[in-house]
Amino acid sequence: MASEAASRLRVHGLVQGVGYRYATVLAARKLGITGWVRNRTDGTVEIHAEGEPAAxxxxxxxxxxxxxxxxxxxxxxxxxxxxxxxSFEEIATL
Incomplete structure (x- = not known):
């Protein structure tokens, strides 16, 4: 759809080992967003999200x-x- 957009997010802080990726999958699916989430070796979480701008x-x-x-x-x-x-999935650490 022409009205869809894509974003890349990098989340900093205490975001690994606290259920962040699992919760992101649930939140993204509830919002109708496709893409992925993964841990990065630097301790951040990276999210690639595609969907309606409001979502x-x-x-x-x-x-x-x-x-x-x-x-x-x-x-x-x-x-x-x-x-x-x-769909929106959790993928391997980078």
């Missing part, structure tokens, strides 16, 4: 909070190229 804005807002045990310091967001995913 992406809602995910960005959610990412700034995360699940209960996460302590998000900041979220870096940028436009991204479309990867044309059919």
């Amino acid at each position: 992406l804005a809602a995910l960005l807002d959610w990412a700034g909070k995360g699940p209960a045990h996460a302590r998000v310091e900041r979220v870096d967001a940028a436009e991204a190229a479309f990867e044309h995913h059919d």
Whole structure:
């Protein structure tokens, strides 16, 4: 759809080992977003999200909070190229 957008988020803080990726999958699917989430070896979590701009804005807002045990310091967001995913999944660490 022409009205869809893609974003890449990098989440900094205490975001690994606290259920962040699992919670991101649930949040993204609830919002109708496709893409993926993964841990990075530098301790951040990376999210690639594709969907309606309002849904992406809602995910960005959610990412700034995360699940209960996460302590998000900041979220870096940028436009991204479309990867044309059919669902939202957790993928391997990079």
